[in-house]
Amino acid sequence: MPEIKKARPFHEYMDEYKKQMEKGDIKEAYRGLMEYILGLRTYFENKYPDHIVSGSIYQGYMDMTYFSFFPESLKNRKLKVAIVFIHDTCRFEVWLAGYNKQVQTKYWKLFKESDWNKYSIPSTTKGVDSIIEYVLVENPDFSDLDTLTKQIERGTLKFIKDVEDFLSKLKN
Incomplete structure (x- = not known):
């Protein structure tokens, strides 16, 4: 059985989880969020x-939830765009991914070796799913x-256009 890394004993987290689920707010918020992202x-x-x-959609482990969007120009390069909801910060981001x-x-x-700094570039690819990232909505009004x-x-459309413009200047 895999080991679960935790600061407190696992059963204490599960006790709190059960209490929160009994209250019902988290369950309803999560259901509403998933319905919104599906919509x-x-x-x-x-529209496209x-x-x-x-x-x-990828529902994740309450860390992130996303779906992918494949504009033809990026698909031809084996790239995709992910529209991502980050649960910890409760914000929407857009990522370029391979x-x-x-x-x-x-x-x-x-991107890292260029002087392009329009969007955030992770410091490494190890353990990271994105090539570049941009915060779409910091505090979403639900x-x-x-x-x-x-x-x-x-x-998202601006992000895609900026990426396409950058890539169009590269020699293939």
Whole structure:
């Protein structure tokens, strides 16, 4: 059986988990968040039929939840865009990612070795799923989901355009 790393005994965490689940707030918030992200995925799928949107969302371990978006220009380079909700900070980010670790490392090096500093570049690729990252919405307003969706859409499209512009200047 795998070992669970923890600061307190595992059973204490589970006791707290049970209390929180009995209250019901976390369960309802999580359900609502998953419904919103599924709806966001469907929004991108319907609005951008020329792009591929992943068929499902990755729900994660309450660390991150995301779905992938594949503009043709990036897909041809074996790159994808992930629209990510980070649970700890409760914010939305957009990441450029590779189809696999080799692609990720190749493009991470291209961005890292360039003087391009428009977006955050992780210091390493080890244990990291992104090549570059950008915070789309720092403090999402879940009381106005239409506006939130438009914020995420605008930021994602700008991110994609900036990445495409950078990559178009590279020699292949």
